[in-house]
Amino acid sequence: MPYERYGTELVDPAPLGRPLELYPSGRRVLNRFMKSSMAESLATWDPKVPHLRGVPTDESIELYRRWGEGGWGLILTGNMDISFDSMDDLGDMIITTDCPMSGPRFEKFQELAKAAKAHGSLIIGQLSHPGRQVQARLNPEAISASDVQLEPKMGMSFGKPHPASKAEIDEIVEGFAYAAEYLDKAGFDGIELHAAHGYIIAQFLSPRTNKRTDEYGTQTVENRLRFITDIARAIRKRVSPSFVVGAKLNSVEFQDAGVTPKEAEEVCGGLEQEGFDFVELSGGNYENFGMKWEKDSTQKREAYFLKWAKVVSESLPADSKLKMFLVGGIRTVDAMLEILKTIDGVSFARPAAAEPDLPTKVLSGKVTGTIKPVEGNDDIGGKFAVDLGMAKTQLRLTARGYQTIDFSDEEVMAHFKKDIDVWWDNLVADGDKLEYIRAPEYTGPVVLAK
Numbered sequence: 192m193p194y195e196r197y198g199t200e201l202v203d204p205a206p207l208g209r210p211l212e213l214y215p216s217g218r219r220v221l222n223r224f225m226k227s228s229m230a231e232s233l234a235t236w237d238p239k240v241p242h243l244r245g246v247p248t249d250e251s252i253e254l255y256r257r258w259g260e261g262g263w264g265l266i267l268t269g270n271m272d273i274s275f276d277s278m279d280d281l282g283d284m285i286i287t288t289d290c291p292m293s294g295p296r297f298e299k300f301q302e303l304a305k306a307a308k309a310h311g312s313l314i315i316g317q318l319s320h321p322g323r324q325v326q327a328r329l330n331p332e333a334i335s336a337s338d339v340q341l342e343p344k345m346g347m348s349f350g351k352p353h354p355a356s357k358a359e360i361d362e363i364v365e366g367f368a369y370a371a372e373y374l375d376k377a378g379f380d381g382i383e384l385h386a387a388h389g390y391i392i393a394q395f396l397s398p399r400t401n402k403r404t405d406e407y408g409t410q411t412v413e414n415r416l417r418f419i420t421d422i423a424r425a426i427r428k429r430v431s432p433s434f435v436v437g438a439k440l441n442s443v444e445f446q447d448a449g450v451t452p453k454e455a456e457e458v459c460g461g462l463e464q465e466g467f468d469f470v471e472l473s474g475g476n477y478e479n480f481g482m483k484w485e486k487d488s489t490q491k492r493e494a495y496f497l498k499w500a501k502v503v504s505e506s507l508p509a510d511s512k513l514k515m516f517l518v519g520g521i522r523t524v525d526a527m528l529e530i531l532k533t534i535d536g537v538s539f540a541r542p543a544a545a546e547p548d549l550p551t552k553v554l555s556g557k558v559t560g561t562i563k564p565v566e567g568n569d570d571i572g573g574k575f576a577v578d579l580g581m582a583k584t585q586l587r588l589t590a591r592g593y594q595t596i597d598f599s600d601e602e603v604m605a606h607f608k609k610d611i612d613v614w615w616d617n618l619v620a621d622g623d624k625l626e627y628i629r630a631p632e633y634t635g636p637v638v639l640a641k
């Protein structure tokens with residue numbers, strides 16, 4: 192049956208349509224929907240010449256234009272890297288301190304911002320540095336809080352990390368601050384620091400990867416916070432007062448010595464004092480994604496990290512102005528409303544790939560939830576390639592002006608599985624050549640968007 196959805200009952204979605212005031216930026220968000228980050232694999236790429244990488248393409252812009260039409264309060268971009276070779280993934284957008292705030296690259300960022308915010312959404316660039324999670328084929332030398340090696344995972348091996356020197360820390364802080372200023376000047380409404388999922392800021396925040404003994408070290412949360420605090424202060428000095436500054440944060444890491452909700456609480460308190468507008472709570476990292484509905488109770492509650500996010504959000508003082516969003520596994524309108532009782536907003540990645548206009552549909556009151564694919568979509572850790580591939584395929588279709596495909600249809604899924612096998616083989620064959628970077632191509636029937 193086509194377009195099968197999660198949820199069984201139609202409920203009044205009105206609370207999801209309420210605007211939200213951000214502080215200290217003073218910006219107003221249309222409603223409670225956040226489109227979470229998804230690395231698009233659509234920016235320019237050159238295997239050999241680094242400075243030719245990371246420019247938004249016409250396809251990138253078309254994708255954000257479509258999200259801009261979809262009724263999102265906040266639209267977060269995929270990872271934007273601050274280095275040409277320490278990047279999250281091939282085809283990410285990139286801004287380094289060598290990129291001038293004028294000229295062809297800058298103009299593409301301007302175009303993307305304009306397209307995304309044409310209907311009142313706020314467009315927020317997610318700034319990211321992989322640290323020890325850099326793929327070894329991109330850069331065998333990784334930088335991190337300490338020298339804790341990330342073991343091979345998902346067919347990838349990772350650079351050998353060394354502890355960042357003070358000079359390297361300053362350079363990365365400057366990279367984040369420059370990129371924020373660049374985006375401000377290009378018409379973006381704000382940035383989100385990627386401080387979750389094991390990226391470099393999370394490496395400093397987590398006692399598992401931060402073994403330092405200096406002022407950035409493990410002895411106290413305050414010390415582990417210093418890296419993100421330095422970044423936030425450097426950013427605030429360079430952007431306009433109405434520029435939104437947020438962070439994606441793990442509420443929990445499912446590992447020995449990983450971040451606990453208690454520590455996440457302290458981190459949120461610290462971020463509020465530093466003048467962050469919002470925190471998007473997630474969880475897990477490359478070593479343990481934690482993105483699955485493990486127990487019956489979690490399945491009912493849906494959102495993977497709600498339990499921990501509630502603990503963190505309730506720990507903030509009653510007069511706290513820090514806004515909280517929750518991401519991961521939110522699928523029924525019922526659950527979205529339940530979450531709003533304790534958290535300010537709901538954030539979506541895979542459902543936003545499947546339906547660029549998800550908020551408009553939910554707010555119409557005519558749907559019970561997001562589209563329920565035949566498989567995947569509930570367990571990014573277990574079926575990573577399929578799940579990620581499904582979402583990336585949808586992004587690619589939207590970016591090329593097509594309607595997304597219906598993964599709740601068995602025929603579509605069966606066809607796609609053949610395509611993803613071809614994609615995987617090509618990826619493996621590419622090895623270290625770094626030439627094969629785009630998302631899986633769906634070869635079944637597709638329809639042009641109007």
Ligand SMILES: Cc1cc2nc3c(=O)[nH]c(=O)nc-3n(C[C@H](O)[C@H](O)[C@H](O)COP(=O)(O)O)c2cc1C
Pocket residue numbers: 227228229230268269270317385388439473482518519520521538539540541542571578579582583
């Ligand atoms: C294709 C794809 C790309 C992603 N890229 C990013 C990214 O660039 N930055 C990030 O913070 N999370 C990224 N994520 C994780 C999502 O933002 C989100 O945290 C996760 O998918 C859980 O939300 P969901 O259940 O609504 O999909 C990505 C997820 C997918 C499926």
